[in-house]
Amino acid sequence: MSTSSDPAVRALPERDRVALRRWLFASIVAVFLAVAVGGITRLTESGLSITEWKPVSGVLPPMTEAAWAEAFAEFKKIPQAQTTHKDITMSGFKLIFWWEWFHRIVARSVGLVFAIPYLWFMVQGRIPRQLRLRLTLLPLLTLGQGVLGWYMVQSGLVERSSVSAYRLTAHLGLALGILAVAVWTYSELRPARSRADRVVNRDDSPDASRDSAFAETDRAPAAWRWALRGMTALLATTLLSGGFVAGLRAGKIFNEFPLMGGQIVPPGYSQLGAWYVNAFENPAAAQFHHRVLAIVATLFALVLVWRVLRAPVSALVQQAVLRLGAVVSVQLLLGVTTLLLAVPVALGALHQFTGVLALTAALVATQRAGGVVWGEVQPRASLGDQGVSLGARVSRNAIPAIAKQITPHTANTTRPTV
Numbered sequence: 292m293s294t295s296s297d298p299a300v301r302a303l304p305e306r307d308r309v310a311l312r313r314w315l316f317a318s319i320v321a322v323f324l325a326v327a328v329g330g331i332t333r334l335t336e337s338g339l340s341i342t343e344w345k346p347v348s349g350v351l352p353p354m355t356e357a358a359w360a361e362a363f364a365e366f367k368k369i370p371q372a373q374t375t376h377k378d379i380t381m382s383g384f385k386l387i388f389w390w391e392w393f394h395r396i397v398a399r400s401v402g403l404v405f406a407i408p409y410l411w412f413m414v415q416g417r418i419p420r421q422l423r424l425r426l427t428l429l430p431l432l433t434l435g436q437g438v439l440g441w442y443m444v445q446s447g448l449v450e451r452s453s454v455s456a457y458r459l460t461a462h463l464g465l466a467l468g469i470l471a472v473a474v475w476t477y478s479e480l481r482p483a484r485s486r487a488d489r490v491v492n493r494d495d496s497p498d499a500s501r502d503s504a505f506a507e508t509d510r511a512p513a514a515w516r517w518a519l520r521g522m523t524a525l526l527a528t529t530l531l532s533g534g535f536v537a538g539l540r541a542g543k544i545f546n547e548f549p550l551m552g553g554q555i556v557p558p559g560y561s562q563l564g565a566w567y568v569n570a571f572e573n574p575a576a577a578q579f580h581h582r583v584l585a586i587v588a589t590l591f592a593l594v595l596v597w598r599v600l601r602a603p604v605s606a607l608v609q610q611a612v613l614r615l616g617a618v619v620s621v622q623l624l625l626g627v628t629t630l631l632l633a634v635p636v637a638l639g640a641l642h643q644f645t646g647v648l649a650l651t652a653a654l655v656a657t658q659r660a661g662g663v664v665w666g667e668v669q670p671r672a673s674l675g676d677q678g679v680s681l682g683a684r685v686s687r688n689a690i691p692a693i694a695k696q697i698t699p700h701t702a703n704t705t706r707p708t709v
């Protein structure tokens with residue numbers, strides 16, 4: 292029997308579940324590393340130091356003094372070399388070159404971390420049909436991220452002295468998209484039947500002695516699932532608005548909080564005409580929107596924290612919401628400090644990193660609230676008047692343990708479906 296709090300449980304051999312989860316964990320770590328290195332690359336104004344895109348031979352840096360001189364000469368032709376880096380020397384150039392080179396090496400490694408295990412799992416037939424589309428998307432999107440990265444860099448090589456804020460935000464957005472798919476699937480592949488999956492704070496909560504072998508994954512009530520989806524969408528929008536703040540160098544103006552130029556809405560807010568042009572091209576408006584979104588997101592997260600302690604959700608959801616509230620609060624403080632100090636490299640990079648961490652926390656909370664898990668042993672125990680009935684897939688090895696749990700009477704009348 293299926294009720295609204297039933298989990299959506301899917302079967303997957305334990306060995307494959309663990310292997311896929313390890314792969315996704317490695318991929319998530321790789322994306323975080325790429326985000327951190329990408330952030331530092333941008334904040335040190337290093338991103339335009341390599342003026343060509345050679346996906347394979349570009350792995351090798353210049354090897355001779357002549358090759359360095361040639362790379363330096365190419366760099367000097369771009370507008371940024373006459374503005375931001377107008378006094379740069381060869382040793383300064385080498386420094387920014389190495390950052391961008393490292394960024395590109397990390398990006399290539401992320402591609403390999405996604406692609407090689409993916410191909411191996413596919414050849415072995417270990418990716419279940421329902422996961423095939425999204426796991427195929429991962430290496431493809433990572434490849435697309437490389438192309439988008441180069442498209443972004445190109446926008447800073449002629450006419451402009453920095454890259455387009457639109458392209459920078461698209462690059463950030465795609466990184467978040469890749470991360471979201473990996474984090475969501477990783478969370479779905481968590482081990483099922485953990486006691487922490489049980490709903491707490493529910494009047495009809497089954498007693499612990501009865502549920503130890505049958506701990507189900509309970510779905511949170513619809514209001515909670517929607518609230519967490521809304522939280523995730525709000526955070527994602529806040530992060531993307533941060534991309535525009537970074538792209539428009541809007542962290543270098545109005546280095547004050549909470550007011551901007553002594554006003555709530557900054558002077559010059561609508562100087563570019565239509566609101567949507569201001570939102571994406573006017574640094575004052577971009578910073579204002581980012582602040583408002585961030586404050587609303589933080590308040591929302593804190594309300595969720597306050598409510599979750601008494602909500603009929605599983606302990607796993609509770610933990611995830613508490614973590615989310617903590618990370619978002621830290622992120623707000625980091626954002627204000629970053630702004631007040633006019634974006635020092637270390638703080639700017641940390642602020643970006645923690646922003647991505649906050650989105651990860653929101654995704655995990657939302658996924659857990661949905662109650663979908665994968666696993667081999669998934670008895671769905673419905674403890675009604677008729678005793679225990681097991682309607683889901685159960686591994687053969689689990690049958691003796693299950694039989695012990697149910698009364699002799701029900702043991703005779705109920706057959707697990709294998």
Ligand code: HEM
Nearest residue numbers: 529530533534536537542585622623626627630639643646
């Ligand atoms: C929930 C809270 C927040 C989130 C999730 C968030 C997220 C982000 C992200 C993702 C970026 C883009 C970084 C990049 O692409 O390099 C960013 C940039 C920025 N944010 Fe926030 N932010 C939050 C709160 C705040 C607050 C409250 C302030 C200040 C009042 C702030 C100020 C800034 C500034 C100045 C930048 C530009 C930094 C740079 O140039 O690298 N943020 N934010």
